Amino acid sequence: MGGGHAMVIARMKFIKGEEVKYISHLDLQRAFQRALRRGEIDIAYSQGYNPHPKISFAMALSVGMTSEGEYVDVELKDWYDADELIIKINSVLPKGLQIKECIISDEKHPSLMSTIRMGLYKIKLYMQNTPNKLEIEERINEFLLQKEIKVNRTNKRGILVEKDIRQLIEAIIVAKVEKNNVYIELKIATGSQNNVKPELVIEKLFSFGDIPLLYDSLKIHRVDLFAQVEGELISPIKLFNQKSGRENM
Amino acid sequence: MMKKLMDDILPKVENPVQYVGNELNSIHKEVNADTIRYAFAFPDIYEIGMSHLGMKILYHLLNEQRDVYCERVFSPMVDMEKILRKNSIPLFALETMDPIANFDFVGFTLQYEMSYSNILNILDLANIPILSKDRTKDHPFVMVGGPCAYNPEPLADFIDIVVLGESEEVLLEILESYRKWKKSKGSRKDFLHSISSIEGVYIPEFYKVEYDNEGKISDFYPISKEYPNKIKKRIIKNLDKSYYPDKMIVPYTSIVHDRIMLELFRGCTRGCRFCQAGMIYRPVREKTPETIRSIAEKLVKSTGYEEISLASLSTSDYTQLIPLVENLIEDYKDKRVGLSLPSLRIDSFSVKLAEEIQKVRKSGLTFAPEAGTQRLRDVINKGVSEENLISSVRQAFEAGWGTIKLYFMIGLPTETYRDIEGIAVLGKKALREYFQVDKERRNKNVKITISASSFVPKPFTPFQWEPQDSMSELRDKQRQLKEYIKDKKISYSWHDNKTSFLEAVFARGDRRLGNVLLKAWEKGCKFDGWDEHFLYDSWVEAFQEAEVDPSFYAHRKREYEEVFPWDFIDIGVTKEFLIREHRNALKEKVTPYCREGCVYCGIQDLDGGWTCYGNC
Numbered sequence: 001m002g003g004g005h006a007m008v009i010a011r012m013k014f015i016k017g018e019e020v021k022y023i024s025h026l027d028l029q030r031a032f033q034r035a036l037r038r039g040e041i042d043i044a045y046s047q048g049y050n051p052h053p054k055i056s057f058a059m060a061l062s063v064g065m066t067s068e069g070e071y072v073d074v075e076l077k078d079w080y081d082a083d084e085l086i087i088k089i090n091s092v093l094p095k096g097l098q099i100k101e102c103i104i105s106d107e108k109h110p111s112l113m114s115t116i117r118m119g120l121y122k123i124k125l126y127m128q129n130t131p132n133k134l135e136i137e138e139r140i141n142e143f144l145l146q147k148e149i150k151v152n153r154t155n156k157r158g159i160l161v162e163k164d165i166r167q168l169i170e171a172i173i174v175a176k177v178e179k180n181n182v183y184i185e186l187k188i189a190t191g192s193q194n195n196v197k198p199e200l201v202i203e204k205l206f207s208f209g210d211i212p213l214l215y216d217s218l219k220i221h222r223v224d225l226f227a228q229v230e231g232e233l234i235s236p237i238k239l240f241n242q243k244s245g246r247e248n249m
Numbered sequence: 250m251m252k253k254l255m256d257d258i259l260p261k262v263e264n265p266v267q268y269v270g271n272e273l274n275s276i277h278k279e280v281n282a283d284t285i286r287y288a289f290a291f292p293d294i295y296e297i298g299m300s301h302l303g304m305k306i307l308y309h310l311l312n313e314q315r316d317v318y319c320e321r322v323f324s325p326m327v328d329m330e331k332i333l334r335k336n337s338i339p340l341f342a343l344e345t346m347d348p349i350a351n352f353d354f355v356g357f358t359l360q361y362e363m364s365y366s367n368i369l370n371i372l373d374l375a376n377i378p379i380l381s382k383d384r385t386k387d388h389p390f391v392m393v394g395g396p397c398a399y400n401p402e403p404l405a406d407f408i409d410i411v412v413l414g415e416s417e418e419v420l421l422e423i424l425e426s427y428r429k430w431k432k433s434k435g436s437r438k439d440f441l442h443s444i445s446s447i448e449g450v451y452i453p454e455f456y457k458v459e460y461d462n463e464g465k466i467s468d469f470y471p472i473s474k475e476y477p478n479k480i481k482k483r484i485i486k487n488l489d490k491s492y493y494p495d496k497m498i499v500p501y502t503s504i505v506h507d508r509i510m511l512e513l514f515r516g517c518t519r520g521c522r523f524c525q526a527g528m529i530y531r532p533v534r535e536k537t538p539e540t541i542r543s544i545a546e547k548l549v550k551s552t553g554y555e556e557i558s559l560a561s562l563s564t565s566d567y568t569q570l571i572p573l574v575e576n577l578i579e580d581y582k583d584k585r586v587g588l589s590l591p592s593l594r595i596d597s598f599s600v601k602l603a604e605e606i607q608k609v610r611k612s613g614l615t616f617a618p619e620a621g622t623q624r625l626r627d628v629i630n631k632g633v634s635e636e637n638l639i640s641s642v643r644q645a646f647e648a649g650w651g652t653i654k655l656y657f658m659i660g661l662p663t664e665t666y667r668d669i670e671g672i673a674v675l676g677k678k679a680l681r682e683y684f685q686v687d688k689e690r691r692n693k694n695v696k697i698t699i700s701a702s703s704f705v706p707k708p709f710t711p712f713q714w715e716p717q718d719s720m721s722e723l724r725d726k727q728r729q730l731k732e733y734i735k736d737k738k739i740s741y742s743w744h745d746n747k748t749s750f751l752e753a754v755f756a757r758g759d760r761r762l763g764n765v766l767l768k769a770w771e772k773g774c775k776f777d778g779w780d781e782h783f784l785y786d787s788w789v790e791a792f793q794e795a796e797v798d799p800s801f802y803a804h805r806k807r808e809y810e811e812v813f814p815w816d817f818i819d820i821g822v823t824k825e826f827l828i829r830e831h832r833n834a835l836k837e838k839v840t841p842y843c844r845e846g847c848v849y850c851g852i853q854d855l856d857g858g859w860t861c862y863g864n865c
Binding site: 018019020022023024026027030031033034035036037038040045051053063064092094095096217219 | 255256257259260265266269271272273499501502503549550551552553554555584585586
């Protein structure tokens with residue numbers, strides 16, 4: 001039982017599917033809290049007058065996007081078997097949310113949010129005109145040859161500032177062109193240190209140069225999120241496992 | 250269609266999740282040739298409609314029927330409506346995203362008059378003929394129920410079926426007739442005919458109204474002897490045995506009332522003379538604490554909600570409130586499920602209770618004295634004294650609350666400027682209490698909020714004969730009250746008097762308003778309850794074009810002899826009682842609560858005899 005124990009944290013990787021792609025980050029937090037209550041999983045709460053459940057997510061996903069690489073840390077009041085916890089939570093999660101991996105540790109770790117460095121995205125665009133793969137690849141090359149890529153954004157204080165996003169783009173690849181659809185893979189800085197939104201990169205890329213390429217719609221899917229150890233990208237689950245030194249997987 | 254909506258339409262609209270009906274505990278069923286498809290329509294947006302308890306009950310009740318599939322439909326927000334119309338996408342039900350025009354029934358719940366234009370808009374968006382007479386066998390039957398159905402006449406041109414009273418049983422009876430009718434291959438009229446003898450069912454097209462040269466009703470009669478002269482409301486006699494869902498839909502997006510709602514009782518013992526709910530929902534029927542706790546257990550398990558609300562018209566009046574609250578707190582404190590008690594009475598018992606359950610003084614405490622002076626509170630039969638109020642406020646400040654909300658009405662019958670001033674005086678006295686509480690003990694911030702709505706006379710109340718104040722009178726009173734309130738720690742909010750005026754017109758309206766409503770909707774009126782969408786000038790034009798004088802409905806004092814558009818409905822409470830109460834009001838004479846002694850409102854004769862408290 002709880003008393004005297006260090007905190008037990010379950011780090012979970014989960015899917016946010018089509019069924020729930022329009023729910024906001026706040027909606028997602030609520031959905032998890034309620035699922036954990038339905039599953040009667042004993043989670044820890046903060047102290048104080050207005051206690052809240054100790055659940056923290058890696059990185060908010062924009063409304064409309066799907067993902068197979070979302071992460072959440074849940075602080076538990078008890079030690080659970082990781083596989084049992086997956087089964088238990090999956091039986092109470094709403095359709096479209098599903099835990100894929102879980103690892104449990106009572107070691108001290110940096111917060112999940114602070115470890116995320118990179119995100120991998122798959123994007124499907126529906127072009128207004130029939131696209132040409134080579135043409136787009138050439139465009140990407142020229143786009144990435146730029147020393148800087150300036151974007152305007154409003155900061156937290158509501159002031160318009162200029163920001164260079166070139167260094168935040170690791171790779172852009174055209175995976176496939178099929179009829180009017182273009183499939184792109186994007187590897188970009190994601191996290192609390194450096195962050196760029198995938199839709200912004202796409203917008204910049206396709207409006208780049210003299211002739212913008214017009215698209216009617218785009219669907220963004222997050223493939224995974226990564227932490228970084230000594231220059232190497234590593235899954236937040238593996239990172240947790242390394243540090244805790246336990247074999248819970 | 251589903252894919253087009255999901256991928257092309259929804260990314261372009263505000264809060265798209267409100268149009269995706271796959272929330273936890275939503276029902277997804279196979280549809281086949283025998284399925285009776287029912288669209289439960291709430292004529293407002295999702296976050297409001299999803300907060301409605303009646304929908305939660307009926308949705309699951311209907312879906313428990315093997316061959317019935319009930320889905321939900323709400324008013325799309327303005328941006329969504331534009332896209333739907335532009336792309337010619339007919340309005341769809343949330344669960345299957347199928348057009349509701351192909352359903353068997355579309356059932357609207359009538360919660361407030363200001364939603365009527367949204368009903369027309371929903372029908373139009375769905376490609377269902379707006380006028381009942383234009384519908385054919387290819388169209389759904391349009392049905393209404395809910396509190397405003399107690400005067401359905403302004404909607405008579407647009408609806409096929411009205412259900413009066415609590416509909417858990419009557420809906421199933423209607424569906425049973427529908428199954429038979431479907432096999433019989435009869436006409437639309439045949440079906441309406443077959444259900445017209447079910448108690449609680451009113452078919453507007455089977456009745457005729459005639460008016461005299463002053464515009465008052467001279468006759469109201471069924472077109473055939475087969476149809477009843479009076480329509481009796483339905484009630485559920487034993488709430489412990491009646492259906493209550495063991496699951497409720499848990500929306501992803503936050504809604505107005507985002508919690509488990511447990512119904513304590515129906516009806517109200519209080520008898521406030523302005524209150525329609527207090528009359529139409531009689532008699533009082535309580536659920537036992539055992540039933541309520543057992544429902545609570547199932548609902549917490551199936552929803553995972555963090556809060557339970559005990560719903561009723563006057564929660565403090567539940568006879569076993571204390572043991573129930575204690576048990577619920579004990580049952581759920583480890584699961585961190587909180588409790589909330591809306592509709593509390595103004596007394597020390599209630600404040601103590603609020604103190605007990607609301608450990609965090611996050612929201613303010615709300616009291617509803619309704620009127621500013623004792624004289625006027627006696628007129629409306631609101632049994633609250635100034636001492637009650639002031640000592641309750643004092644107690645709340647001592648318990649650490651800083652925000653107190655006081656609800657009033659202006660424009661009540663017999664009101665004078667002394668009563669208006671009384672509202673401001675009460676506000677000041679409440680504030681004074683704060684400063685008398687020890688500095689160490691009291692909340693650091695204090696705010697008194699005075700909210701004054703405008704009185705709207707409603708059918709089936711002792712004030713149904715009373716005129717509403719004119720808009721200029723209401724405006725003058727609002728201004729005057731604003732001048733009386735000087736203190737910066739007291740804030741004042743009021744309702745738009747144009748909306749209240751229109752509400753008064755439709756609340757006591759007749760069939761001639763149908764044409765006005767149609768014209769107003771054609772001019773773009775919708776979401777009339779929302780300030781930012783309300784087009785008053787268009788309404789004025791609609792009245793002019795239809796040659797209907799709205800003042801006739803809102804501002805006219807009626808005689809006891811006048812035939813009202815809603816007189817064909819029998820709510821159990823008699824007109825004699827309402828007249829008696831009206832006279833008592835004018836004499837400033839208080840009528841005791843039911844529990845203190847039966848006042849013979851008529852409900853004791855319901856269905857061959859009903860006993861409320863054993864003293865009737």
